[in-house]
Amino acid sequence: MTALRRRLPLRRALFLALVAILVAMLFIVAFRARALVRTSPVFDPPVLAGQMVSCTAGFYARRDTTIVLTISGHCYDRASPPQDAAGRPIGSYGAEARRADCPAGRTCAGSDIVELVLVPDRIPWGHLNLVDLGPGGYRTLAPGARPLACPDLHEGAAVETDGRGIYRSGRILSVAPYAFETDTIFPCMALTDLDAAVGDSGAPILIDGRPAGIAAREFGGKLGFTALAEGLADLGLELCTDPNCGLDPEAYR
Secondary structure (H helix, E strand, C coil), X not given: CHHHHHHHXXXXXXXXXXXXXXXHHHHHHHHHHHCXXXXXXXXXXXXXXXXXXXXXXXXXXXECCXXXXXXXXXXXXXXXXXXXXXXXXXXXXXXXXXXXXXXXXXXXXXXXXXXEEECHHHCXXXXXXXXXXXXXXXXXXXXXXXXCCHHHCCCCCEXXXXXXXXXXXXXXXEEEEECCCCCCEEEEEEEEEEECCCCCCCCEEEECCEEEEEEEXXXXXXXXXXXXXXXXXXXXXXXXXXXXXXXXHHHHC
């Protein structure tokens, strides 16, 4: 009888331990699922900023009356403009962010972006100030929000993105100029603790809801991004922070 009494508390402890492990596993599964499953609505036409277009698209911007979507500067085929699921064209590729003041034989850019000039019926009027982070929900850019530049990026800053349709958040680990001999020279590259994979390129990076950068490179499995402001300046673009980007939608119908 004494031995049986001793075994009962042990069995109870093992049972409670197994329950605790199961609860922890369910929590981990639920947390990961939340990063993959969206709950926010999809508009028609959809907001593509933050969603897959070639790789992942970045932000809406304009040059005069032309609306563009920023796309990765190294993940696109100019001869094959993107189409939607129904086979309709989304837009055509325009200028790349490039700088003439560059060492001989090298390529320099403010940020890793090219512009996608949108077909009029693919412009999501009323939603041009949104970034769709998929499972992370929409982010609304504040009116007149200033795109962040290299000096605005600091170690420890909280970042979020939705490359490949996977929502992630983390922090900046370091910021430094990027000038490898066989690659494009960028004013700065911010290394984060976010996991990275093919398809993240071009994705929008936000810092505390502010438009901060463009996913650009992978370093040991971690995501690096270039600042947004320098790339927009190279292209002569103004970031859309108004639902209609300061334009009259009726003029495009």
